[in-house]
Amino acid sequence: MLLDIINVSVQSDFVLFLDFENGERRAFNMKAYLDQKPWARLKSGNVFQGAFVENGTVAWPGNIDIDPETLYERSVLIEKTPKADQRKQSAPRKN
Numbered sequence: 001m002l003l004d005i006i007n008v009s010v011q012s013d014f015v016l017f018l019d020f021e022n023g024e025r026r027a028f029n030m031k032a033y034l035d036q037k038p039w040a041r042l043k044s045g046n047v048f049q050g051a052f053v054e055n056g057t058v059a060w061p062g063n064i065d066i067d068p069e070t071l072y073e074r075s076v077l078i079e080k081t082p083k084a085d086q087r088k089q090s091a092p093r094k095n
Helices: 039-043 068-073 084-090
Strands: 005-010 015-020 024-029 052-054 057-060 076-080
Touching: 005 052, 005 057, 015 068, 024 068, 057 068
Parallel strands: none
Antiparallel strands: 005 015, 015 024, 024 076, 052 057
């Protein structure tokens, strides 16, 4: 199942906090990838801190990105929040 990332937050020590469309917030550690192309460029300067969401995944300046399935499958769940449509259904009804 392919889930889009809707927000990324850069943390210290090459960790990303990722918000997925299913309401999950997950932590992904990029350290294991930083010696491989094309991600080795993320170690120089402040390139890693320039992470942004593009087309449902995380990308960086210089045409660098990473597969969203990898981000999901190799990340750790931090928290799960109800999706917007679920919150609407569970909200108490006013009479």
